[in-house]
Amino acid sequence: MPDAGARTIDLPSLANAEDLLGHNGGTLGVLPRDTLALLLLASGALADRLAELDRATSYASVLRPTWTALAALAPEAIGQQAEVSPEDTGSHTDPQTSETVNNAGRYTAFGTSAGQWTWVDGGGLGAKLSISGALQELSGPLAGTARTNLGAASQAAMDAAEAAIATKASQAAMSAAEAAIATKAGQDDLDALTGVVGGKADAAAVQALDVRTESIEMRIQTLDPDFAGFSYAVADADGTALVIYDLEGQLVISEPDEDVFDPDFSEAIWAVVGQNDLVAQLLRRDGSMAFPGGMGTDTYRVTDIDGDFSENVLTVVDRDDKVLQRIDRAGNVYFPASDQDGSSKPAPTVRRPRVHETLALDINHHVMNGQSNSIGSATYLPVSDPQDVAFSGGIFLQAEETANTLVGIGTVTPEQGIIWNAIQQMKFLIQGSDDYSADEDYEAGDYVILPSSHGTSGASIANLSKGGSTGSYEDALHGVDEAVRLAAAEGKATAVQSLSWVQGESDRYDTAAEYKTKLQAMLADYRADIAARTGQSHDFIVLIYQPSGNQYSFPTGELVPNTIAQAIFEASEEDPRIIIAAPMYQAPHADALHPTSAGKQLVGMQWGKVLYKRVYRGEDWRPVEPRRITKHSARVITIKFHVPEAPLLFDTTNVVDPGDYGFTVEDDSGFVSIASVDLINSDTVRITTSTDIGTNPKLGYAYYGIGGNGGGPITGARGCLRDSDPTVGADGSTNLWNWAETFQKPIPYVKGA
CATH class of the missing domain: 2.60.40.1130 (Rab geranylgeranyltransferase alpha-subunit, insert domain)
Incomplete structure (x- = not known):
């Protein structure tokens, strides 16, 4: 080419440029810098790398608390990203490089078999940078474009991009770029290309991005408009599905996008929506929750829900602290109220507001008396809390047994079915189980239960009362005395928290008025004598049942009124400290008066539920x-x-x-x-x-x-x-x-x- 003026080799080097001089098919012209960058990204080695990143980021990033937990997981695809919490301070041999690396940090998958994760760096949650800080790091000729397209790319990522341009991509890549200009791609196509750069950079290229932002764009309308493939979604104020659970319970995280169900979100920050865009749950702007789909008008604040998150990274609960959904630290998703996670768990109990004052002490004595059903055997629940105690003489205690000590509840043989199952059920609800959180006021060991039962089979209320021929009343008071003595020896306080009365069959010929008078007199004696021994100033609750078999000894076919059940009903109306825990007609019976072993377990569990609600929590629980x-x-x-x-x-x-x-x-x-x-x-x-x-x-x-x-x-x-x-x-x-x-x-x- 003839010399037309200054040679390019004689021109000064520039640190930056607004555009470049180039030719295409013999035509010389100006090529803007941004257009050149897009052409280089359209095809060739750099485009191939972006496609690889696109495939990798089509799978959700994985967060695990330990390397051991991650190593047990099989990647979904090569290139999938993962991270181990900085709390795992150990090290291991990298399965790909054979080098000793830290457990904490970022990983990428090099295969699809369990454990095929190779350590990338110690970044992520352990060394994350704020977006503003990352932007301040950027320099070089692509910094402005990076701030627009990448938002928070690190200097290392920018250097890599500059190096790609400096090495002059292959002729094939340039040809593809020229073809792209010739076809005059629309602005939408160019925006989509820049979106690939901005949204699909992996952890190695964009180290300053928080791992939690590496997510999949997921629009409800375009992904699954009829909820055929997932069970529900959490949407933000823009109507975007932020969290989606598919029908197999798998969690997918998405980024904000378009409005699909709420025009203004004047009240809520985000909502849980179901099929037909029905709102099931709202997070209000004042931090309170509401459940328009049936949880009532009551609300609670998110900050009041959680304790220490020792097991879970995410928990969704209702106003009674019932766990509707949780994600444990291993990344497993559970739906306790259903079988979506493949298991069957007990449903939680509903917790109502406290109304009555409660006074839990070091040793909380629960006493039972009555006739055969108070001391009979049953199908027994396992011990809920080994920290609960019993008398060394057993749960069934008589006055002549004086050399008692307090022993672990698990060391005594269960013989009295209703009281045994009642305390196991009560503690089961207090301390929580796999499907819902423990009572918010409970800490391990702060409500120790001591049960005792002192009944006599076939006895009337007169013979079970103070001075009666059975001595059962005195046996019960002896149990109270022993509890006081043993608690004092350990420097502890005790009180009777409940008296359970399981009787009425032997008085079936009494009128309602006759039996009610006897019952009220006996309970007055118990209140006075127990307070004199324990010094307690608070009243205990009386739990009682209504028998359903008293007609058995009357003439066949005669219509017989259940006068004992009526007397108990009237006594509970007159004294709110008397609670009917259960009518006995619900329990399967082995004979006229005695439930089966399973029936007594049922009655015991119902008893324990009422003890939990009325005695432990102080709810204003009443029966139907x-x-x-x-x-x-x-x-x-x-x-x-x-x-x-x-x-x-x-x-x-x-x-x-x-x-x-x-x-x-x-x-x-x-x-x-x-x-x-x-x-x-x-x-x-x-x-x-x-x-x-x-x-x-x-x-x-x-x-x-x-x-x-x-x-x-x-x-x-x-x-x-x-x-x-x-x-x-x-x-x-x-x-x-x-x-x-x-x-x-x-x-x-x-x-x-």
Whole structure:
């Protein structure tokens, strides 16, 4: 070429340039610097590397607490990124390089078999830089473009990019770049290319980026518009799916994108949305949570949920601290309320607000007395907490056993089924299980339980009371004395927290008024004598059951009122410290008066649930009981119930319907025929009679048994009404629903009126 002026070799070197001089097909012209960069990225070695990075970042980055945990994991693809927490301070031999490397740091996959991870560097969470700091590091001719496209690339990444240009990419790459200009790619295509640079750089190239930002762009509408491939998503204020769980429970993290379900997000920061964009959960701008899909109007603050996160990196809980979802430190995702993770776990219990003052001491004594069901054997739950204690003489303690010590509960032989299962269930709920968090006030060892039982089989209430012929009352007080003595010897405090009364079958011929008088007198003696021994200033709660088999000894076929159950109901109405833990008609019976071993385990677990709620937590727990009975017309009655966990249900699977679900209507003329019994909302039953209701009407439920029949869900005095309590027993399978109390009340009726 002829010399047309200054030679390029004689021109000064520039540290930067706005554009370059070039030729194409004989035409000389100016090529802007940014266009050249895009051409180099369009094809050739650099484009191939970007494609490789694109494939690698199509898989979510993995975070594991230890190298051991990561080594057990098989990569999804070569190039997948991973990181081990800086808390793992050990070292190991790299499986690819055979060099000794730190456990903590970043890794990339060199194969797809378990353990094929090679150490990259010690960056990531252990050495992350802020975006602003990273931007300040940038220099060189591509720094401005990098700030636009990469946002926070490190100097090393920029040097690598400059080196790629300096080495002059191959002719094939240049030809491809020229072709791209010739086709005049649209701005959208160019933006997409710069997006590849900005969004697909891996950890080795962009060291300053936090590993948590290495994620997949995931739009709900384009990915899965009908939720066919995933179960739900967490969306941000822009409507973007931030977290998605597929139908196999796998977690996918995404970046913010377009609005798909909420036009303004005036109240919420993010939401959990389900199929048809229905909002299931909101995080409000004031930090509180709401559950529009059914959790009610109550809210809680995120900061009030969590303790120390010793096991999980993410936990989603409801207002009662029930864990709906959790991710453990090994990266496993669990959905405790379902079987999505392939396991079956007990459902949590619902925690209601505390209403009553509670006073937990060093040793919390729970006493039981009564007749055979108070001391009979059962199917036994395993020990929930080995720190609970028992008398060395056993749970069944008599006055002549004086040389007692306190021993671990696991060292005594379980013989008294209801009390044993009650304390295991109670502690199971206190300390939590695999599916939900422990009670927020509980720390290991801060609520030690001491159970004792002192009943006598076949005894009447008179013979079990103070001065009675059985000596059971005195045995119980001896247990209180022993607890006080042994606690004092260890410098500890003790108190009786509950008295359980399991009796009534031997007094089946008493009227309700007669038995209630005896019960109230006996309980008054217990309160005075126990307080005198323990010095406690707070009252203990009395838990009690309603028998369902008392009709067995009456003439066959005779309609027999359950007067003992009625007396207990009336006593609990008059004294709120008396709680009916369960009617016995729900429990399968082995004979007329005694539940089966499984039935006594069921009663014990229900007992433990009530002890937990009313005694430990101080909730205002009451059973399913009538609050108001209203006569609306000559033939229509409604009964509004207190319902621990709505809604009410008629259950004829677990209790055989005795007719009209156990309800009866009477007036001065006798029984009034019932045309229908219906649930009209979550807490109200409507009864329609076939004829007009006469004077002095009364409504009964589970009140009558048939003479000659035993107790229980098939032949006992029974009914089919229960609530929907989600609590499952510590056995992992038994539903602990609350069944309606036995009662008979006048029409109309208002509780407390």
